[in-house]
Amino acid sequence: MKSAKSKQRLNDMRTPGRSKQNLFQGERDPVEVYCRLRPMPRDTDISCIKILSPTTILLTPPSTAVSYRNEGAKTMKYTFKEVFPPDTNQQDVFDKVALPLVEGLVKGKNGLLFTYGVTGSGKTFTMTGEPHNCGVLPRCLNILFKTINELQAHKYVFKPDKMNMFDVQSEAEAMLERQQELHKFRSNKKNNSNPNLAMSEAEVTKIDGINEDNQYAVFVTYIEIYNNSVFDLLEDGPPITKNLPVKLIREDAANKMYVHGVTEIEIKSAEEAFDAFYLGLKRKRMAHTTLNAESSRSHSVFTIRLVQAPVDEMGEAVIQNKEFLAISQLSLVDLAGSERTNRTKNTGQRLREAGNINKSLMTLRSCMEILRENQINSTKNMVPYRESKITHLFKNYFEGHGQVRMIVCANPRAEDYDETIQVMRFAEMAAEVEVAKSQINNAASTLGLMVGRRKANRLFTTARENINRPEAKDLEMDLGLVYSLGPDFPSLELKSSQASHIIKELIAHLEMRISRRETLKRSKALKDEKLRSMLLDIEKESMDVKSENVSLRGQLAAANRRNKALEERVTSAENTSLSYQRKLSEMTEYTTALKRDLQEKELLLSQNKLDKEKQKKILERKYHHKIAAEHEKAKEIHSEKQQLRNEVEEKENRLRIIAQALNGGRGDNIGDIKRSTAEIAAQTSIRDFTPGSTPRALPAHLLTPFTSAPQTRESRGTPATSRRGVAVANPRHKRSLSADGKGWVEHAPSKIVPMGTVMKPNITNSKFVNKLTNVKDIANSKKSKYCLISQEQDTDGELETKLYKGDIVPTCGGGAQVIFNDVEMLKQFSPTREHDNSRRTSANTCARHSGKRRDTGCSPPHTPSNTNAKTQDGGSSQELIISSNIPYLYSFALNAGCLNLSTSVLCGESKTGDNCVERLGENLKEYSVGLP
Numbered sequence: 001m002k003s004a005k006s007k008q009r010l011n012d013m014r015t016p017g018r019s020k021q022n023l024f025q026g027e028r029d030p031v032e033v034y035c036r037l038r039p040m041p042r043d044t045d046i047s048c049i050k051i052l053s054p055t056t057i058l059l060t061p062p063s064t065a066v067s068y069r070n071e072g073a074k075t076m077k078y079t080f081k082e083v084f085p086p087d088t089n090q091q092d093v094f095d096k097v098a099l100p101l102v103e104g105l106v107k108g109k110n111g112l113l114f115t116y117g118v119t120g121s122g123k124t125f126t127m128t129g130e131p132h133n134c135g136v137l138p139r140c141l142n143i144l145f146k147t148i149n150e151l152q153a154h155k156y157v158f159k160p161d162k163m164n165m166f167d168v169q170s171e172a173e174a175m176l177e178r179q180q181e182l183h184k185f186r187s188n189k190k191n192n193s194n195p196n197l198a199m200s201e202a203e204v205t206k207i208d209g210i211n212e213d214n215q216y217a218v219f220v221t222y223i224e225i226y227n228n229s230v231f232d233l234l235e236d237g238p239p240i241t242k243n244l245p246v247k248l249i250r251e252d253a254a255n256k257m258y259v260h261g262v263t264e265i266e267i268k269s270a271e272e273a274f275d276a277f278y279l280g281l282k283r284k285r286m287a288h289t290t291l292n293a294e295s296s297r298s299h300s301v302f303t304i305r306l307v308q309a310p311v312d313e314m315g316e317a318v319i320q321n322k323e324f325l326a327i328s329q330l331s332l333v334d335l336a337g338s339e340r341t342n343r344t345k346n347t348g349q350r351l352r353e354a355g356n357i358n359k360s361l362m363t364l365r366s367c368m369e370i371l372r373e374n375q376i377n378s379t380k381n382m383v384p385y386r387e388s389k390i391t392h393l394f395k396n397y398f399e400g401h402g403q404v405r406m407i408v409c410a411n412p413r414a415e416d417y418d419e420t421i422q423v424m425r426f427a428e429m430a431a432e433v434e435v436a437k438s439q440i441n442n443a444a445s446t447l448g449l450m451v452g453r454r455k456a457n458r459l460f461t462t463a464r465e466n467i468n469r470p471e472a473k474d475l476e477m478d479l480g481l482v483y484s485l486g487p488d489f490p491s492l493e494l495k496s497s498q499a500s501h502i503i504k505e506l507i508a509h510l511e512m513r514i515s516r517r518e519t520l521k522r523s524k525a526l527k528d529e530k531l532r533s534m535l536l537d538i539e540k541e542s543m544d545v546k547s548e549n550v551s552l553r554g555q556l557a558a559a560n561r562r563n564k565a566l567e568e569r570v571t572s573a574e575n576t577s578l579s580y581q582r583k584l585s586e587m588t589e590y591t592t593a594l595k596r597d598l599q600e601k602e603l604l605l606s607q608n609k610l611d612k613e614k615q616k617k618i619l620e621r622k623y624h625h626k627i628a629a630e631h632e633k634a635k636e637i638h639s640e641k642q643q644l645r646n647e648v649e650e651k652e653n654r655l656r657i658i659a660q661a662l663n664g665g666r667g668d669n670i671g672d673i674k675r676s677t678a679e680i681a682a683q684t685s686i687r688d689f690t691p692g693s694t695p696r697a698l699p700a701h702l703l704t705p706f707t708s709a710p711q712t713r714e715s716r717g718t719p720a721t722s723r724r725g726v727a728v729a730n731p732r733h734k735r736s737l738s739a740d741g742k743g744w745v746e747h748a749p750s751k752i753v754p755m756g757t758v759m760k761p762n763i764t765n766s767k768f769v770n771k772l773t774n775v776k777d778i779a780n781s782k783k784s785k786y787c788l789i790s791q792e793q794d795t796d797g798e799l800e801t802k803l804y805k806g807d808i809v810p811t812c813g814g815g816a817q818v819i820f821n822d823v824e825m826l827k828q829f830s831p832t833r834e835h836d837n838s839r840r841t842s843a844n845t846c847a848r849h850s851g852k853r854r855d856t857g858c859s860p861p862h863t864p865s866n867t868n869a870k871t872q873d874g875g876s877s878q879e880l881i882i883s884s885n886i887p888y889l890y891s892f893a894l895n896a897g898c899l900n901l902s903t904s905v906l907c908g909e910s911k912t913g914d915n916c917v918e919r920l921g922e923n924l925k926e927y928s929v930g931l932p
């Protein structure tokens with residue numbers, strides 16, 4: 001209801017000037033509204049704004065505008081404080097609009113300058129400008145620093161208390177903070193890539209009328225209000241706004257609104273200020289829209305706070321009392337542009353931003369309206385400052401003291417008309433709002449301090465310095481200002497009788513001098529008094545310091561003594577520790593040596609143990625062999641005894657028979673004798689005959705192979721006189737006596753005696769090997785018996801075959817070992833040779849049987865009948881000699897994949913003597929030739 005009424009009233013008003021007469025009363029200033037028109041973006045654009053005068057513009061609705069359709073071609077005239085045509089330069093805008101605000105700032109007044117307008121109308125251009133055509137903000141900073149340059153307080157003398165106020169620090173505290181900052185600054189190098197906004201010396205002027213008896217400090221803050229949230233653009237952190245925390249607006253002790261926790265940087269030069277500004281500008285949210293390539297999507301507020309405090313009567317240091325501080329601030333606000341979404345065609349985030357921008361601008365507008373109504377009608381309607389952050393923050397400017405100025409930026413092209421007219425209406429309304437004037441705070445006057453004391457002090461200091469210099473006598477010094485009682489005496493020359501006016505002048509001059517002298521006296525007395533009290537303070541302080549010094553010296557001496565004692569203890573402890581370390585290292589070395597010795601001894605011991613075990617085993621083996629040999633010997637002796645006993649018995653029998661025959665009849669007797677003799681012979685032959693040659697009886701298992709072997713044709717034709725089992729010439733009987741049908745590996749040279757003779761017995765179920773080149777021939781043959789066959793001529797040139805037999809025992813290394821346990825000797829000799837009989841006999845006598853019991857005794861000596869019987873087979877006698885009970889063990893062992901022949905004699909005893917062993921060894925060696 002209210003807003004409709006005020007709208008109606010607004011429409012009634014054509015120019016802001018109309019109502020001004022009523023409002024300009026008392027200590028209040030109206031909001032000053034300026035209008036700046038930007039150049040037309042394109043030459044083809046049609047303008048809807050015409051400048052009627054330096055303060056007035058005329059707005060003509062284009063036929064395309066919405067208001068044209070509603071209201072017709074009604075032109076509107078708007079008056080401003082000043083209208084800046086499109087060709088106005090930045091300096092002019094600054095001089096007219098911002099310079100008075102900076103002057104006010106320096107004098108302790110608050111100021112607010114904001115740019116308002118449609119998007120793309122030149123608000124940012126006006127406020128910030130471009131690097132070589134800078135806008136209002138950089139110019140404000142340039143001129144401010146140029147003005148206060150020499151009057152600046154040292155950094156950190158004024159320190160923000162985070163509650164929108166400042167503390168005053170002593171020079172020492174400030175210096176400490178500066179040193180800390182210097183240290184920090186060294187590690188964080190400054191970024192100098194920002195465009196330079198500094199202006200040339202000639203461009204920047206100085207503001208007159210500054211109070212030189214004050215010290216100044218400049219602080220800046222830079223915030224943005226985006227989507228109705230406040231962000232600190234100068235906050236420490238990465239240069240992205242996304243992560244910045246939202247700040248709150250609060251009220252300080254003096255009921256002023258401020259952004260709580262905002263970063264407030266103390267600035268000492270325009271360049272530093274630009275760096276801070278660019279730091280914030282990089283974070284400010286800008287975006288490309290259809291109407292502006294770089295459109296501000298937030299309201300930004302750059303605030304310059306100037307703190308000033310009077311210097312003491314000596315004109316040197318700031319008075320350390322925060323009550324005397326004068327704080328003024330100038331807020332430079334670049335509002336985001338109002339935009340109609342149907343024109344911008346914004347969507348998504350841009351649309352939301354536009355909605356928030358328009359809403360906050362609407363709140364600003366309604367606040368201004370209500371404020372104006374309150375001021376006009378003296379009502380107290382509540383102004384909705386809190387509805388938007390921007391109005392909440394500006395509350396003090398409108399309700400407190402200060403100067404508010406607004407630059408309305410407008411793009412004169414016809415397309416912007418509908419929005420521009422809204423801006424103009426707002427501007428018109430805002431110009432009617434009044435703001436109370438700022439009060440200038442002059443703390444010095446309340447303190448009774450002299451004006452110009454700083455300059456006086458400076459001059460006096462210079463003079464004092466100069467006096468001390470050797471060339472002082474040549475210098476002209478002006479100490480007048482300090483002790484001057486006023487200007488020189490007026491002329492006392494009496495030139496006429498009408499000299500009363502001269503006397504009056506002189507009296508006045510003298511009175512002025514007297515009063516000045518009195519003032520100086522008072523000042524001197526004050527100073528004397530102060531000096532005295534200061535001297536007293538200093539004296540007291542000095543006494544305190546002295547007594548403190550004495551106690552401190554005592555403490556220091558005690559501490560030194562303690563230190564010395566501690567150092568001595570530390571040194572002795574170090575020495576002890578060193579000696580312990582040395583001992584420890586010695587002990588470690590000794591322990592290591594002992595350990596080494598121990599290991600060596602353990603090794604020796606284990607070696608000895610092994611050797612002993614080995615020796616023990618060898619001895620055990622030898623012992624066992626010896627025992628076995630002894631047993632064999634005993635057996636042999638026993639068998640010899642038995643044999644002898646048999647022979648004796650036989651002889652006795654023969655003798656008995658002969659005796660019986662001799663004692664019997666004549667013819668019959670001879671026949672009986674013959675019969676008896678034949679019986680004896682038959683008995684003997686049956687009992688003692690061995691197949692092949694000996695008449696002695698053999699156990700059945702030894703005889704079987706030969707007896708069962710088929711007889712040759714020649715032998716079949718032999719008369720019945722040939723003995724049973726004699727098959728020496730029959731090749732069918734050439735099977736080895738001990739071949740018991742188990743699997744055999746038959747190892748024989750290829751050029752052995754031709755087959756078909758008794759000299760090459762036939763071993764059934766055997767695998768024949770010519771040459772042993774691979775142990776697999778033995779190991780993998782699945783045979784359990786091994787037979788090595790050798791043939792050679794004996795000393796008489798007779799052929800002799802030897803069969804060395806053994807068991808194949810697989811070894812854990814994958815090889816095999818052959819344990820020889822039997823030897824067969826096959827010999828052939830001619831019966832015509834006499835001496836052969838004796839040899840044969842000896843050969844027969846040396847035949848032995850294996851320990852597994854094949855035979856129990858020796859063959860009896862050849863009888864002539866035996867020999868004769870054999871000679872009937874074609875003149876050559878063949879004899880099978882079984883040599884057994886072999887006490888020798890020969891073994892093949894596989895070592896590292898190669899077949900070696902190793903001979904180990906367990907124990908040896910044979911009737912053939914050692915020769916036999918040697919020859920066995922020779923034969924084996926012979927057959928090992930050619931093995932890998």
Ligand SMILES: Nc1ncnc2c1ncn2[C@@H]1O[C@H](COP(=O)(O)OP(=O)(O)OP(=O)(O)O)[C@@H](O)[C@H]1O
Binds near residue numbers: 086117120294295337
């Ligand atoms: N007075 C002027 N003289 C020359 N160029 C201008 C002037 N005013 C504005 N411009 C140009 O117009 C363009 C838009 O101006 P600017 O960005 O200042 O608009 P804006 O009102 O800040 O827009 P927004 O509200 O979208 O941020 C810029 O390229 C700027 O250089």
